[in-house]
Amino acid sequence: MTATSPSRSSSPEGAYRDRFTDVMMKTLPAPLAVLARGEGARVWDVDGREYLDFLAGIAVNSLGHAHPVFVEAVSTQAATLAHISNYFASEPEIELAERLLRLTGGRRIFFGNSGAEAIEAAIKLARRTGRPRILALEGGFHGRTTGAAAITGKASMREPFLPLLPGVEHIEPSIEALEAAIGDDVAALFVEPIQGEAGVLDLPAGYLAEARRLTAQHGALLILDEIQTGAGRTGDWFAFQRDLPTGAFPDAVTLAKGIGGGFPIGALVAFGSAAELLQPGQHGSTFGGNPLATATSNAVLGEIERAGLVENARVRGEQLRAAILGIGSPLITDTQGRGLLLGIGLARPVAGAVAARALSLGLIVNAASENRIRIAPPLIIGDAEIDEFTALFTEALSSFADPNDGATS
Ligand SMILES: Cc1ncc(COP(=O)(O)O)c(C=O)c1O
Numbered sequence: 001m002t003a004t005s006p007s008r009s010s011s012p013e014g015a016y017r018d019r020f021t022d023v024m025m026k027t028l029p030a031p032l033a034v035l036a037r038g039e040g041a042r043v044w045d046v047d048g049r050e051y052l053d054f055l056a057g058i059a060v061n062s063l064g065h066a067h068p069v070f071v072e073a074v075s076t077q078a079a080t081l082a083h084i085s086n087y088f089a090s091e092p093e094i095e096l097a098e099r100l101l102r103l104t105g106g107r108r109i110f111f112g113n114s115g116a117e118a119i120e121a122a123i124k125l126a127r128r129t130g131r132p133r134i135l136a137l138e139g140g141f142h143g144r145t146t147g148a149a150a151i152t153g154k155a156s157m158r159e160p161f162l163p164l165l166p167g168v169e170h171i172e173p174s175i176e177a178l179e180a181a182i183g184d185d186v187a188a189l190f191v192e193p194i195q196g197e198a199g200v201l202d203l204p205a206g207y208l209a210e211a212r213r214l215t216a217q218h219g220a221l222l223i224l225d226e227i228q229t230g231a232g233r234t235g236d237w238f239a240f241q242r243d244l245p246t247g248a249f250p251d252a253v254t255l256a257k258g259i260g261g262g263f264p265i266g267a268l269v270a271f272g273s274a275a276e277l278l279q280p281g282q283h284g285s286t287f288g289g290n291p292l293a294t295a296t297s298n299a300v301l302g303e304i305e306r307a308g309l310v311e312n313a314r315v316r317g318e319q320l321r322a323a324i325l326g327i328g329s330p331l332i333t334d335t336q337g338r339g340l341l342l343g344i345g346l347a348r349p350v351a352g353a354v355a356a357r358a359l360s361l362g363l364i365v366n367a368a369s370e371n372r373i374r375i376a377p378p379l380i381i382g383d384a385e386i387d388e389f390t391a392l393f394t395e396a397l398s399s400f401a402d403p404n405d406g407a408t409s
Pocket residue numbers: 058114115116117119141142143144192196197225226227228256257
């Protein structure tokens with residue numbers, strides 16, 4: 001197919017879909033819609049259809065779309081100094097490093113451009129311990145680069161690319177499995193505090209605290225992947241601040257997504273002596289820490305602080321959970337997650353069909369697996385968005401109330 005292929009569809013959106021399919025690598029499914037603009041918790045497609053966005057670019061658009069603070073930060077910094085290379089430093093970079101270290105309690109930071117890059121930096125940190133084994137959890141997701149894929153706990157994401165990084169073992173997310181696997185030859189344990197891509201699944205109660213105790217006992221690093229859970233999304237700045245005992249810290253945290261609010265950025269925060277593991281020349285990134293990305297992230301995090309959006313995520317999250325359970329649908333089995341990262345379990349494998357029905361009604365939610373819906377709205381949502389979500393989601397579910405409907409859709 002070439003760019004001159006005739007369009008097979010008549011609406012503007014149909015034509016864009018055809019062009020997309022012709023030119024993009026086949027790594028992704030067909031797009032759900034072709035979006036043109038956004039504002040707050042809403043987006044519009046190229047045909048002018050409006051959607052309530054309860055996915056926020058998969059937990060990225062913390063302030064929603066086209067927030068004035070985001071727009072101002074990008075515009076002003078782009079007009080001032082966008083990129084300089086790692087031979088130079090800039091004020092936004094230093095300020096963001098100080099801010100993230102203050103918010104996490106970390107000691108040193110490395111900036112990259114995505115979640116997977118933050119994970120790659122963390123894998124290098126683990127390798128610098130000189131120990132051969134890395135533990136990660138079944139069901140965990142850490143990204144699509146080869147190192148991140150190696151520690152991702154989903155075989156279908158690893159198998160087409162074998163052999164991957166050696167020394168990685170996937171264990172079930174239970175304290176017993178960790179006790180059995182940990183040893184003095186383990187470099188690091190990688191854990192998401194809440195498994196996002198798996199459909200927003202909680203870890204067993206007390207898991208992180210016990211993981212902290214066991215890794216410390218064996219001198220292994222505890223590396224928390226807060227790429228999806230960080231930046232206030234779970235109702236705390238970082239999920240570990242609720243899951244670890246007061247005064248306890250991980251050895252490293254990976255960040256991305258919500259810290260940029262839509263501008264690509266990733267970061268590895270290292271704590272205590274782990275902050276000294278990477279030495280001069282051992283890691284780098286052309287774009288990492290550039291003024292445009294770091295100024296935008298500073299503005300996003302500053303607005304989250306100023307507007308009390310961490311607290312909003314906590315309060316609205318509980319309100320949303322109550323509203324979901326209040327729907328009283330027999331299809332809903334459970335809700336997991338915290339704050340504005342919630343997973344809704346379904347009694348039948350119809351999540352894809354439910355999400356498609358919701359989209360046709362003007363609501364964006366995500367079918368993270370066959371039987372789990374993930375929602376991750378912008379942190380700015382209030383009563384109006386929750387009421388609208390509840391009405392639309394109720395309607396979407398109602399099509400599937402009969403166990404004989406939709407199971408094969
Ligand atoms: C927990 C977690 N880790 C890592 C990643 C990879 O981030 P990125 O897609 O920015 O490379 C993701 C992305 O969904 C994620 O949710």
